[in-house]
Amino acid sequence: MENGNKRLAVLVGCNYPNTPHELNGCINNVLAMRDVLVKRYGFNHNHIELLTNAPGSLVMPTGANIKKALDQMLKKAEPGDVVFLQYSRHGTKIPSAKPGHPFRQDEAVVPCDFNLITELFGADASHKFNIHPHELDSSESLRTEEGILLSGCQANETSADMNPMMTGGKAYRAFSNAVQMVLKDHLGSLSNKEVMLLARKSLEAGDFAQHPCLYCSDENAYAPFLWQPQGSGL
Incomplete structure (x- = not known):
């Protein structure tokens, strides 16, 4: 791979x-x-x-x-x-x-x-690690770079723990668990934006108040998450 x-x-x-x-x-x-x-x-x-x-x-x-x-x-x-x-x-x-x-x-x-x-x-x-916000409602013009960041919540929010009763007795952070569930349920290649939006949808369904954010250039928002090649899902 x-x-x-x-x-x-x-x-x-x-x-x-x-x-x-x-x-x-x-x-x-x-x-x-x-x-x-x-x-x-x-x-x-x-x-x-x-x-x-x-x-x-x-x-x-x-x-x-x-x-x-x-x-x-x-x-x-x-x-x-x-x-x-x-x-x-x-x-x-x-x-x-x-x-x-x-x-x-x-x-x-x-x-x-x-x-x-x-x-x-x-x-x-390296400039590849200088990352900037890519938000659905952002109007601020930002310089394009190569870094990509998925954050579990907005700057004025906090990220929650999952109730272990919801995750087979193990404790997980809510956003990380949501990302892992998204990847488990979608074996094909997903873009960074798709991962973030699906994780956000999962958290909303679980009544979590946090709103995950994607920070990157517009181009990298549509790049495959972790550069997974098309058709390489397990």
């Missing part, structure tokens, strides 16, 4: 156990996605870096380890490769440190050591 190009992934799941911020489904999310990547999208196990704070985990999702894993993945990547990051965890907003923006807030991801990461890819990073 790789056709000479590598498929690389970093999967980060952080449940924050025994803290006031504890989540339940993040680790199950990334384990389920790892299976999807290998079985459906042709990823090699050796090209998937898994970081979770499950008991006995080999690599904990600390701020330093996440940055190291991403840096190593990007150093391996070459033109034509597929690079995938899943980050199932808490996010937050902090006052911007950039001059001239006194009221701006920057988004940050929250590793298991609560060492906030405000910038995964610096100013010198």
